Amino acid sequence: MGRFMELKPPRAQFYEQALTGGELAKYQVHECHVAGFRLTESACPAGFKLPKHSHEHASFCLVLQGRLTETYSNKSFHCKPSTMVFTPPDQAHSDDFHIAERTFILENTPAALKRIREYSAIPNDSTTFCGGWLGSLMRRLYAEFRHLDEVSPLVMEGLALEIMSELSRNSMKDSAQKSPVWLEHARNVIHSRFSECLTLAGVAESVDVHPVHLASVFRRFYRCSVGEYIRRLRIESACEEIARSDTPLTQIALDAGFSDQSHFSKTFKHLMGMTPSQYRSILRPRLK
Numbered sequence: 001m002g003r004f005m006e007l008k009p010p011r012a013q014f015y016e017q018a019l020t021g022g023e024l025a026k027y028q029v030h031e032c033h034v035a036g037f038r039l040t041e042s043a044c045p046a047g048f049k050l051p052k053h054s055h056e057h058a059s060f061c062l063v064l065q066g067r068l069t070e071t072y073s074n075k076s077f078h079c080k081p082s083t084m085v086f087t088p089p090d091q092a093h094s095d096d097f098h099i100a101e102r103t104f105i106l107e108n109t110p111a112a113l114k115r116i117r118e119y120s121a122i123p124n125d126s127t128t129f130c131g132g133w134l135g136s137l138m139r140r141l142y143a144e145f146r147h148l149d150e151v152s153p154l155v156m157e158g159l160a161l162e163i164m165s166e167l168s169r170n171s172m173k174d175s176a177q178k179s180p181v182w183l184e185h186a187r188n189v190i191h192s193r194f195s196e197c198l199t200l201a202g203v204a205e206s207v208d209v210h211p212v213h214l215a216s217v218f219r220r221f222y223r224c225s226v227g228e229y230i231r232r233l234r235i236e237s238a239c240e241e242i243a244r245s246d247t248p249l250t251q252i253a254l255d256a257g258f259s260d261q262s263h264f265s266k267t268f269k270h271l272m273g274m275t276p277s278q279y280r281s282i283l284r285p286r287l288k
Contacts, residue, residue: 029102032145035157036115038107039145043100044068050095057107058122060163061085062138065243065283066101070094070126077128081240084129084138086167089113091126102243102283104142106160122168131236133223134170136271137163139239143273146282179221182207186214190226194233195257200226234258235271242280249276 027048029041038057044050046066061070062084070077070085072093077085087093089110113122129135141159144152186207190198203226204211218226234256241252253264253276268276 030145032148034153034160036109036111037157037160038105038109039141039156040105040107041102041142041145042105043102044097046097046100048097048101050097052092052094054090054092055087055107056089057109058088058113059086059108060106060138060167061087062104062106062135062142064102064104064142066097066099068095068097068099068101071096072126075126077126079128081243082131082135082236084135085126086123086129087126088122088124093126104138104145106138106141106163108164122164127170129170131233133232134163134166135236136232137166140271140273143279147274147278180217182209183214183217183221186218187222190230191233194230195237195255197257198226198230230257231267232271235268238264238268238276239272239279242276243283249280252276 027042027044029043031038031040033039041064044066063079063081065081068079070079070093072091077083079085137159141156141163144155144159186203186209189203189206200211200215204214207214215226218229222229224232238252238256241247241255242249247255249264250261253261256264258264258267265275268274268279272279274282
């Protein structure tokens with residue numbers, strides 16, 4: 001396709017201790033550039049430490065496999081599969097990779113970030129997300145990144161911009177109307193029981209609201225139906241299990257709440273842009 005380019009040293013500034021561009025480049029698996037965005041997949045062995053550093057560009061980092069701790073001056077993020085970290089430009093941090101790890105990183109060039117800031121409120125501090133719509137968008141971007149065709153650049157640019165707009169929405173929530181307490185309780189019920197045969201009426205009853213009211217308010221705050229939200233949680237759970245184990249896909253489907261593997265595979269491909277077996281093959285061979 002000609003879309004993948006020769007790997008170049010990441011634009012990182014190290015403090016006290018430094019790694020060379022060659023040392024860093026050997027951990028990169030794939031890279032491509034699209035419309036002011038840089039997309040990189042990296043794989044690091046267990047025990048690898050990235051000394052205190054900062055990046056020239058704002059970035060999103062989605063953990064696909066493994067566990068790591070990202071440490072800033074006043075906080076630490078303990079990241080597992082499906083965790084996504086946003087880091088603004090020039091914010092110093094270090095990384096400790098506890099388990100062999102694979103990440104997918106989306107970076108904005110300064111020009112792209114400036115253009116986005118004209119229309120969106122982008123956080124000035126690092127923040128973390130686990131799953132949700134942002135995670136789904138990043139996974140779809142990763143799927144497109146790994147299965148390039150003639151229209152992939154257009155699709156990836158659209159997804160990258162949608163990720164930035166969703167980050168902006170999240171950053172404005174603090175100053176916007178807070179979600180009702182009962183809605184947070186309903187969301188917690190869904191997260192704790194997503195693999196069960198939940199019904200809208202059952203979730204509504206658990207928080208003592210009418211199902212129609214739950215459906216309306218849920219969509220207003222989470223921009224999807226309860227059913228769509230549950231589907232994403234199931235696929236997110238399946239992705240985590242695929243990344244960390246050799247459990248048969250049929251069992252993963254059942255554990256996530258799907259009635260059979262066929263339904264699981266169709267839903268997975270719809271949300272991820274690839275089949276469960278393709279996703280598993282991407283993460284092979286596992287790092288030792």
